[in-house]
Amino acid sequence: MAIEAAHEAETGSVTGARFVGQRVARVEDARFLTGHGRFVDDIAVPGVLHAAFARSDVARGTITSIDTTVAQAMPGVAAVFVANDLNDLGHDYLPDGEAAHGRHRPFRVLAGGDVRCVGEPIVMVVADSRYLAEDAIDTIEIGIESSPPLLKRERALDSDAPIVHTGAPSNLYGEIPAEENPDLEAVLALAPVVLTETFHQHRYATVPMETRGIVARWEPGPDELTVWISTQGPHGVRSLMARMLGLKDTQVRVIMPDVGGAFGLKMNPRQEELAVVFATRLLGRPVKWIQDRRENLLCDDHAREDQATVTMATDDQGVLLGAKVDFLEGAGAFPAAFSSATVFSSRLFPGPYRFSAFSASAQTVHTNTSGRGSYRGPWMFETVAREQMMDCLAAKLGIDPLELRRRNVLGEADMPYAMAGGFVYDQMTAAETLEQAAEMIGYDEFREQQRAWRAEGRLVGIGIGLLVEPTAMAHAFMATDGAVVRIGPNGQADVFTSVASHGQSLETTIAQVVADELGLDVAQVRVVQGDTAATPFGPGTGGSRSAVVPSSAARIAAQEVRSHMIAIVAHVLEASPDDLEIVDGRVQVIGTPTRGMTIAEVAAKAYTEPASLPEGVPLGLEAQSRFTPGSFCTWANACHICVVEVDPATGAVEILRYVVSEDCGVMINPNVVEGQIAGGVVQGIGGVLYEHLPYDDAGNPLATTFVDYLLPTAAEVPEIEYGHIETHAPTNPGGHKGLGEGGAIAAPPAVINAVADALAPLGAQVRSQPLGPADVVALIEAASARTS
Amino acid sequence: MGEAVVRVIVNGESREATVEPRLTLADFLREECHLTGTHLGCEHGVCGACTVLVNGAAVRSCLMLAVQAEGTEITTIEGIANSDGTLSAVQQAFREAHGLQCGFCTPGFVISVTAFLRDHPEPSDQSIREALSGNLCRCTGYQGIINAVRLAAGTVGEDRTTGAIT
Ligand code: FES
Ligand code: FES
Numbered sequence: 001m002a003i004e005a006a007h008e009a010e011t012g013s014v015t016g017a018r019f020v021g022q023r024v025a026r027v028e029d030a031r032f033l034t035g036h037g038r039f040v041d042d043i044a045v046p047g048v049l050h051a052a053f054a055r056s057d058v059a060r061g062t063i064t065s066i067d068t069t070v071a072q073a074m075p076g077v078a079a080v081f082v083a084n085d086l087n088d089l090g091h092d093y094l095p096d097g098e099a100a101h102g103r104h105r106p107f108r109v110l111a112g113g114d115v116r117c118v119g120e121p122i123v124m125v126v127a128d129s130r131y132l133a134e135d136a137i138d139t140i141e142i143g144i145e146s147s148p149p150l151l152k153r154e155r156a157l158d159s160d161a162p163i164v165h166t167g168a169p170s171n172l173y174g175e176i177p178a179e180e181n182p183d184l185e186a187v188l189a190l191a192p193v194v195l196t197e198t199f200h201q202h203r204y205a206t207v208p209m210e211t212r213g214i215v216a217r218w219e220p221g222p223d224e225l226t227v228w229i230s231t232q233g234p235h236g237v238r239s240l241m242a243r244m245l246g247l248k249d250t251q252v253r254v255i256m257p258d259v260g261g262a263f264g265l266k267m268n269p270r271q272e273e274l275a276v277v278f279a280t281r282l283l284g285r286p287v288k289w290i291q292d293r294r295e296n297l298l299c300d301d302h303a304r305e306d307q308a309t310v311t312m313a314t315d316d317q318g319v320l321l322g323a324k325v326d327f328l329e330g331a332g333a334f335p336a337a338f339s340s341a342t343v344f345s346s347r348l349f350p351g352p353y354r355f356s357a358f359s360a361s362a363q364t365v366h367t368n369t370s371g372r373g374s375y376r377g378p379w380m381f382e383t384v385a386r387e388q389m390m391d392c393l394a395a396k397l398g399i400d401p402l403e404l405r406r407r408n409v410l411g412e413a414d415m416p417y418a419m420a421g422g423f424v425y426d427q428m429t430a431a432e433t434l435e436q437a438a439e440m441i442g443y444d445e446f447r448e449q450q451r452a453w454r455a456e457g458r459l460v461g462i463g464i465g466l467l468v469e470p471t472a473m474a475h476a477f478m479a480t481d482g483a484v485v486r487i488g489p490n491g492q493a494d495v496f497t498s499v500a501s502h503g504q505s506l507e508t509t510i511a512q513v514v515a516d517e518l519g520l521d522v523a524q525v526r527v528v529q530g531d532t533a534a535t536p537f538g539p540g541t542g543g544s545r546s547a548v549v550p551s552s553a554a555r556i557a558a559q560e561v562r563s564h565m566i567a568i569v570a571h572v573l574e575a576s577p578d579d580l581e582i583v584d585g586r587v588q589v590i591g592t593p594t595r596g597m598t599i600a601e602v603a604a605k606a607y608t609e610p611a612s613l614p615e616g617v618p619l620g621l622e623a624q625s626r627f628t629p630g631s632f633c634t635w636a637n638a639c640h641i642c643v644v645e646v647d648p649a650t651g652a653v654e655i656l657r658y659v660v661s662e663d664c665g666v667m668i669n670p671n672v673v674e675g676q677i678a679g680g681v682v683q684g685i686g687g688v689l690y691e692h693l694p695y696d697d698a699g700n701p702l703a704t705t706f707v708d709y710l711l712p713t714a715a716e717v718p719e720i721e722y723g724h725i726e727t728h729a730p731t732n733p734g735g736h737k738g739l740g741e742g743g744a745i746a747a748p749p750a751v752i753n754a755v756a757d758a759l760a761p762l763g764a765q766v767r768s769q770p771l772g773p774a775d776v777v778a779l780i781e782a783a784s785a786r787t788s
Numbered sequence: 789m790g791e792a793v794v795r796v797i798v799n800g801e802s803r804e805a806t807v808e809p810r811l812t813l814a815d816f817l818r819e820e821c822h823l824t825g826t827h828l829g830c831e832h833g834v835c836g837a838c839t840v841l842v843n844g845a846a847v848r849s850c851l852m853l854a855v856q857a858e859g860t861e862i863t864t865i866e867g868i869a870n871s872d873g874t875l876s877a878v879q880q881a882f883r884e885a886h887g888l889q890c891g892f893c894t895p896g897f898v899i900s901v902t903a904f905l906r907d908h909p910e911p912s913d914q915s916i917r918e919a920l921s922g923n924l925c926r927c928t929g930y931q932g933i934i935n936a937v938r939l940a941a942g943t944v945g946e947d948r949t950t951g952a953i954t
Contacts, residue, residue, distance in 0.1 A: 025883050032891025033879040033898060035825020035865035042824035131810070209829045209837060209926045210892040260827070260892025261926050293830040503890030503927045671886040671932075678929030679889065706834035706924070714920035714930040743929075 019512035019522055020734070023671045026508045027522065028501070037258040040213040040230045041290045048215065049078050051276050051289040052133035054123040054140045055299065056115035059149035059368040059699025060162060063113060063142065068123060071136035076128040079283055080136070083112025083122070086278045090244045095268045096236050096477040096539075098338060106165050106334055106366075109275050115144060116164055116333040117368050118700055119299020124275050126287055149368035149699040153305065153330035156365035164333050164366040171366040173331045174339030176346055178361035187322035187357040191313035197392050199385045200768035201748075203305040203330065204691040205709060206375045208502075210260020211296045214273045217286035223247075225281070227254045229273060232266045232502060233540010236477070238532045240269060241277055256530035259502035263683070263744075264374035265301055266502070267542055268336050297704045301373020302693055305330035306341070306381035310389045313357075318399045320408045322357030323420070325349050325385065329364040332371040337378065339364030344379035344470070347421035351386050351468045352430030352637060353408045358420035368699050374542070376683060377469075377741035380748070387465045387749035388767070391756060401464055401753065402434075402443055409434055409466065412727070423470075425635050429663045429725050430466055433639040436661035436723045437464075441641045454761055459646040460656070461758025465750035467640070470633040471738025472548035472731070480628045481550035482536030485514060485557040487565075487621035489607040491585070491600030493518055493525045495558075498538025499550035500530035504676070504740065506546055509668045510554050513734065517558035518565075519582030520599065536624065544738025547668055548634050552732040553627035560623035565602045571614035572597065572605070629731035636737035638662040640681070640750040642718070646758045651776030653689055653755055655716075660746075661723035665737035673739060674722050680743020681720055686712040687744070688751045692770045763787050792855045798823065799867030807854050813847075814838045816854035817864055825865035825895045829924065836923030839896040840864050846903040865895035868902060878902050878940045887936035889927035897923050901937050911941055 031037050068080045086109045093107045111120045123140055127133035150162045156171040164171050188194055215228040225247065231237050234254035242249045259266065272289055280287045291300070307328040313321045327341035339362070346360035372378075394401040410417055411431025418424045446462055453460045474480070484496040495514050501507060511525040518525070528534055538550060562582065569587040570577040573595060581590050588596025597605075605612060606621045613619065642658040660677050667673045690710040694702045703709035728735030748769070755776070756766035764783035769775075795804045798821055805820045814831075817823045817840065829837035831850045838850040841863040868876050875883065878901050888894040897920070904919040905911070911919070916937045925933060 023886075026886070026888075028891070029883040029888060030875075032888055032894050033865075033875060033882055034869055035823065035895050037825070037891045037894075039824075039827070039892065041818075041828070044822075131808070207926060208890070208892075209835065209924060210827070210890070211829075258892075259890060260829075261890040263926070293832065293835075505889065675886050675889055675928060675932060678931040679927045680929075682929030683926070705832050706830050707832070711924050711926070712930075713922075713924065714934055715917045716921075717930050719934075720929065720931055 017516045019515050020668050021666070022669065024508055024512055024522055024669055026505050027511060028505065028507045039210055039258050039260055040215060040228050043215050043228045043257060045215055045217055045286045048286040048288050049126045049128065049283070050130040050133045051124055051126050051279060051287055052130065052137045053121040053272060054137045054142060056111060056118055056120040056122055056144065058115055058144045058146040059118050059151070061115055061144040061146035063111065063115060063122065064145050065141070065143035066123060067141040070139040071125055074132070074136050074139070076132040077125060077136050078128070078285070079126045079279065081110065081124045081275065081279065083108070083110040086110055086275055087112060089278055090274065091246050092243045093274065095240050105338065109271050109278070114166055117299065117370055119295070119370060121271055121275070124279065126279050126283065151367055151369060151695055151699055153307065153328055153365050153367055156367055157363070164368055172363060173335065173366050174342040174364040176342045176360065176362045178326065179359055181357070181359040184322050184324060184357040184359050188311065188313050188324070191321045192316045193314045193397060194311065195393055195396050196309065196311040197389060197767060198307065198309040199388050201304050201306040201381055201384060202769050203693045204303050204687050205297055205693050206263050206265040206301055206303050206373055207296060207711065208261030208263055208265055211291035211293060212266065212270070212273065212300070213290040214276050215286060215288040216277045216280040218280040218284060220284045223251060225252045225277070227252065227277065228257055229254060229269065230259050230266055231256050231269070231540065232262045232542060233500060233538065234530055234532050235498065235537045236540055237269055244274060245277065245281060254532045256500050262502045263376045264378060267374050267540070270336065293706065294704050297693070297709050298701055299370045301336045302332060302370045303373060303375030304687065305372065308381060308385040310385050312389055312393055314393060314397065318393070318397045318404045318407050320353055320355040322355055323350065324358070325360045327362035327381065329362065330372065331364045331366055332369045333366055334371040336371055336373040340378040345382040347423065348379060348468070348470060349382040349386055350420040351383060352410050352428065352466050354410055354414065356420050369695060370701070376680060377745040380745035383465065383467055383745050384749045384752070388752055391753045402438055405434055405464065405466060423633065426631065426730050427635055427727060428468070428637055429727055430468065430637045430639070432725050433637055433661035433663055434466060436725060437639040437641045437659050440661065440721060440723050441643065441657060441659045443641070446643060459648055459758040460643065461754045461756065461760065462641065462643050463750045463753025463755070463757055465640040465746035465753065467638045467742050467746035469544065469636040469638065469739065469742040469745065471544040471636050472629050472634040473543040473545070474549065474629045474632055478539045478543065478545070480626050481538040481553050482624065482626040483550060483553035483557045484536060484622065484624040485554060485561050487518070487561060487599065487603050489603050491598065491603045493520055494528055495525060495554050496528045496535045497550050497554055498536045499541060499546050502541065504541065504546055505669065505672045509547065509672055510551055512668055513551050513555050514558045517555055517562055520585055544740035547736040548629055548732050548738055549627055551668070551736065552734060553625045555734055556627060557623045557625035560625065561621050564606070564617050564621055565599065567614055567617045568602050568606060569597050631731050634729050634731040634737050636664045636739050636742060638742050638746055640746040642750045642754050644751065644754040644758055646755060646776060648780060651773035651780070653771060653776060655685065655718040655751070657721070658718040659721045659723070661725065662739060662742070663725040663727055663737070664739035665729040666726055666735040667724065668736060670724070676740050677722060677743045678720050680741060681747040682712050682717050683744045684747025685717065685751055688748045688769050688771050690772065692772065759783070794854045794858050796857050796859070797861045799863060809853065809855050811854045812850055813852040813854050813857050814849035817849060823864050823866050827892055827895055829893065834924070836900060837893050837896040839899045839923070841899060841903060846900050865898060868898060876902065878905065881936040881940035885932045885936035885939050887928065887932040893923060893925040897925065897933055901940065905937070905941055909941065
């Protein structure tokens with residue numbers, strides 16, 4: 001169900017748009033539905049060798065021996081590598097984005113000397129088949145003298161805590177120190193209501209259905225490296241691999257085939273992918289590695305694992321006066337990215353609310369566990385903690401959580417607004433989405449009904465998550481995206497885009513944008529993506545940018561091609577360009593459609609009759625463009641409200657309704673928008689209710705199969721209801737905003753708050769996750785122990 | 789390690805190969821038959837991405853050995869479209885309902901749903917959800933997939949839980 005509320009003032013759609021805004025069926029589906037998608041494991045390279053890894057089964061310890069003699073002698077084994085063979089070959093392991101920031105991130109290809117988390121790769125075997133490589137791995141004997149690991153982030157900065165990275169002064173990975181803020185101190189001292197709470201978020205995993213994988217081929221003659229990799233962008237991989245191997249970028253070609261989901265996991269190549277590249281370089285033979293699911297759950301980038309202590313002050317009517325937040329984030333041993341809390345969460349915390357006195361501190365720490373990655377909205381704990389806090393405040397004030405938000409929320413009337421974290425919102429419809437979602441779910445009626453249910457002993461609750469989503473971040477490595485639009489001599493268009501899809505439907509949405517500008521049918525526009533030999537440079541996906549940055553580059557290039565076509569036809573017909581339009585593949589005189597040329601005729605002329613072109617119009621029909629948005633962030637926002645019922649006996653939580661009101665600007669394709677919301681919401685629901693990556697006391701991960709690591713299935717998920725508010729974003733010509741991460745950010749607090757509301761009559765306090773059945777039963781028992 | 793001969797019919801074509809007994813049916817289809825539409829999402833029988841039809845029954849090909857398939861008739865995602873090459877009703881419904889994003893889980897879902905609707909032509913919403921629960925998708929939140937099954941079954945528009953809580 002979708003409610004589409006056109007927002008009065010600035011409803012946006014391209015003038016004369018035929019495809020933008022429509023639920024156009026996807027171009028890419030035909031190959032996926034028939035088994036003809038081509039993922040990295042499907043790439044056939046003659047003579048390819050297969051890699052497998054022996055890994056640490058100890059969280060922290062000293063490697064005393066490695067015996068690979070049996071493996072080396074096995075038939076079919078081409079090579080066995082240990083740390084000394086590979087680690088010093090590399091020149092620089094940091095990807096572009098980080099290199100630009102001068103940050104240090106601990107990294108090594110294979111563990112040598114010591115091990116720092118379970119699953120760390122120690123030995124790589126390369127053999128004729130994956131079966132043989134794994135047989136050889138089974139024969140390798142590794143001696144490790146274990147020492148007590150550091151597992152808890154809360155302990156990481158204790159003076160007696162084990163140091164994860166030998167030789168480092170402490171376990172601190174990133175920090176924003178607490179700062180003096182006299183204004184805030186004054187507010188906290190005088191405010192009638194001041195509340196402090198600490199919230200926790202557990203560790204979960206990033207589990208795209210396709211795991212990581214790579215095929216790499218070094219060709220000694222031409223001295224060229226070709227890499228096929230499951231990634232989020234080929235260009236960053238290319239420069240990283242070139243830098244690492246001491247090659248020129250021009251010696252490296254990276255191809256991103258179809259990618260089976262990524263969600264931030266595949267932003268950066270990790271140890272294994274780099275080891276494979278070294279192996280092909282050393283052996284002169286192609287090498288392939290496809291991660292298995294156990295490896296993914298055992299030691300690939302983990303997600304979340306946060307803690308925040310929040311203090312908020314209000315007047316006695318619940319009007320926010322100030323806030324203070326201290327984040328503590330667990331980064332594991334070898335994080336895949338820089339700390340989210342220090343870079344982003346701390347600044348985004350004020351979110352959609354009006355207040356100015358604010359201070360934030362953050363610490364990100366290492367532990368002897370798998371490294372933290374950039375899972376969909378990596379900074380999202382700011383929203384989780386803030387929205388939980390709003391409900392805690394509401395309870396303390398005796399004000400309904402919806403009403404408390406109404407008193408503080410920013411809306412269009414407040415814009416522009418300099419929020420307390422230092423960003424300026426140029427646009428915000430948080431108030432509007434709050435009202436739309438409340439109306440869709442029938443908030444007031446629910447509250448009435450809830451009284452009756454509570455009287456019957458049913459535990460039914462409602463929860464709100466309000467979200468401001470920073471999208472299309474444009475800075476440094478991520479400042480721009482590019483496109484080339486080319487209409488060939490037969491009148492069909494290719495779009496070469498710097499971005500590539502791993503589920504975002506870009507072959508369809510970018511084609512929609514370009515088709516509208518060119519007056520072609522979507523079927524006549526082909527989007528070419530994911531090959532450094534064919535496409536313009538770009539950072540890849542990340543930070544929900546595709547609808548804003550690369551799509552705009554494609555739009556602007558298409559506009560230029562359009563203007564060339566108009567100029568050519570104006571010249572031929574001796575008409576004014578202003579009198580021409582492009583309709584259904586024809587450039588024609590407005591009002592006299594018989595006077596005109598088809599795009600194919602224009603294209604043929606542009607390529608084959610150079611003398612007949614007007615002056616100043618380039619030969620051919622091709623243009624390139626590079627786009628940067630008008631500001632650092634394109635702000636999107638959404639409100640999620642859900643209703644849950646808790647079974648007091650089993651602790652099981654069932655989601656009875658789930659409503660999302662979203663403003664992602666002008667929608668290119670509502671199906672794609674709703675699909676992105678749904679995917680994110682279900683990941684968020686999964687994170688709160690089912691997914692959990694616990695460790696035992698020795699540092700062994702306890703959920704390394706899908707039998708233990710539970711993902712939501714179709715049997716558990718609610719039917720999601722969507723409302724849309726479309727305000728034209730000021731940062732890009734199409735007025736689009738990103739939305740790829742918001743679902744996964746706002747769903748957790750909505751679900752947590754709903755569970756907390758359901759349990760409120762029992763006096764249970766929900767301050768941490770996950771909320772699986774056993775956790776909920778424990779909350780209920782703790783509450784009854786407190787009240788009895 | 790000994791080797792064994794496997795003779796099967798895959799998507800209507802006979803195949804014969806000499807394989808190690810430990811070779812999984814999934815790897816046999818992908819590597820020996822070059823039918824890479826059958827995907828591996830877990831290799832331990834939970835995700836359903838590797839689902840194929842063996843003598844008409846939906847089977848996880850990561851859990852079955854190629855030698856166990858001896859003498860059977862197998863249909864993979866490459867053999868699901870109509871004989872004239874157009875998309876089957878289930879495939880078409882997935883496209884219309886936006887039932888896929890990255891497309892990695894899709895072959896497994898299409899095969900499972902094809903078998904399910906053959907056996908349950910008029911499924912209830914509850915039974916659709918239960919039938920789908922053996923396949924994992926990480927992109928769609930299952931919304932488009934559930935809608936695709938309703939569409940293929942012709943039950944679109946029938947009463948659902950949305951909007952009313954009882
Ligand atoms: S790969 Fe067979 S069930 Fe997951
Ligand atoms: S569409 Fe990506 S896993 Fe289902």
